[in-house]
Amino acid sequence: MEATYIQTEDGRTKIEWWPKEKFASRVTEVISSAHYDRIPIPDDVILCDFCNERIEEFPVPVMGTYALCKKCLKGIEKVGEPSDS
Numbered sequence: 001m002e003a004t005y006i007q008t009e010d011g012r013t014k015i016e017w018w019p020k021e022k023f024a025s026r027v028t029e030v031i032s033s034a035h036y037d038r039i040p041i042p043d044d045v046i047l048c049d050f051c052n053e054r055i056e057e058f059p060v061p062v063m064g065t066y067a068l069c070k071k072c073l074k075g076i077e078k079v080g081e082p083s084d085s
């Protein structure tokens with residue numbers, strides 16, 4: 001799988017680029033004291049885990065297990081000081 005590294009506040013962070021197929025058949029597990037539910041997520045709905053915006057461009061940048069939209073990816077990326085030396 002294609003992966004790139006970006007600089008964030010936490011240092012070097014790995015970003016994986018997921019194709020649409022990798023998001024298929026996901027479930028959200030909701031566990032509380034009284035209930036255990038597995039909620040299927042529709043394969044064609046991919047939401048940014050940071051801002052909940054719908055992602056429609058592929059591949060999708062994924063940090064750990066969090067899908068990111070382009071905007072949030074830019075937001076976490078630490079822009080280095082321009083160096084002219």
Ligand SMILES: [Zn+2]
Pocket residue numbers: 048049050051052053068069070071072073
């Ligand atoms: Zn976002």
